[in-house]
Amino acid sequence: MDGNGRWAKKQNFKDRVFGHRNGTKAVRKTIEASRELGVRFLTLYAFSTENWSRPKFEVNALMELLIKSLKDEAEQLLENNIRLNTIGDLPSLPRACREELQKVIDLTKDNDAMILTLALSYSSRWELTEVVKGIAAEVAEGIIVPDNINEQYINQRLMTKELPDPELLIRTSGEQRISNYLLWQIAYTELYFTDTLWPDFDEEELYKAIVDYQSRERRFGKISDQIKA
Template identity: 50%
Template sequence: MIRALKKWLIGYKEEARQTEEGRERIASLQKAPLPRHVAIIMDGNGRWAKKRGLPRVAGHRAGMKTVRRITRAADDLGIEALTLYSFSTENWKRPKDEVNYLMGLPEEFLRTDLDELVSRNIRVRMLGEEEGLPEHTLDAIRKFKEATKENTGMILSFALNYGSRAEIIHAIERIIDDMKSGKLSKDVLDESLIGQYLYTADLPDPDLMIRTSGEVRISNFMLWQLAYSELWFTDVQWPDFSKEMFYQAIEDFQRRSRRYGAV
């Protein structure tokens, strides 16, 4: 009994120490300008699982824990918007069992995380095409939106069935339709107008884009919105991406000089 009590006390003290260190780390980062919007390509779940002799879905399950960890970290820092590239329009080519598992993740996330997201005042939304998604996936997304629609804190967006080229084409089609109907004149066509027709119309463009697992490309993700974003790449696979690594990406962003084409 005494040994168990000592073990618990040691664990409690260690947790308290880590919590205090975390607060100090956050306070330090908040002294410099933070990115308003962070976008992440969560890459490497399948390779993480393969390296451990596990099925690919085990990597996605582990990746969900990282989603939870980084969402908390971003919210604690005071980031305004966090967008996670969850499922691309090209991902339908993956094995059927893997796709089916991924389509079930919003339901699982709804069961396990909705209460915390509501308590944190986080608003959940989806970026992408609803057409083609299973009804049970859409139902979970609708419940997330409804339960968090009044929240005024960080906006957590899941890019699901998302492809940036398709998004841009969709925006152009809508602009053409509004011009034909007389709602728009060709004279008002500019970058700002196009931005209003994208899925991210009410979001600032990402200041920082993070990609895990060693790939150094954008992969049809926010091609328009990332025009002046700072890019940060790591070889670490998404399930192993820690809160400290996220802080390192923010810290690196804060050291950069953003000139937007100026000298």
């Protein structure tokens, strides 16, 4: 979800936080539209481990905005049968954020229409490093031998182990890079880049991305004739 700061600048606001606040409207629209379309799994890259290096004022404002959004949207998630999930280095978040997250996770734990995952203090390199450290410890303890480590074994140690690999990744604001996001999981994900800044992303923009996705042929290493057969 990229482009909040540039959106604020285009609106002649010097404070980037203004863009983040308006970005929450795009979050709500995307969640609602995805739910109406029958999307079962939606993951939002809300805050990366690299984002901690931003100015302290902006980071604090983002944490406060996260708490407010969780409080404001909890009942809507419950009413729409959406379960909240999180991935990332959650212990690094302020205690107030962790506590509010847990409240909403507990509140929505029985919902099953859609799983909404927030990637918070997340980066794929951090995740994979943690996985490697965990497997290395298991090898050292004799729990597993290296020859028995395969893709499935690694998948079960990722934070996304309960989620399917993404089918479509949307990046807003015109940037065409992955930015350390789900690098293992998106091996065969279709990528969609749009110039739209995140606060301007709405239902129509989501539909455009999905229509574009529907026009693609996902071959997973096979040839077209095999897929058609």
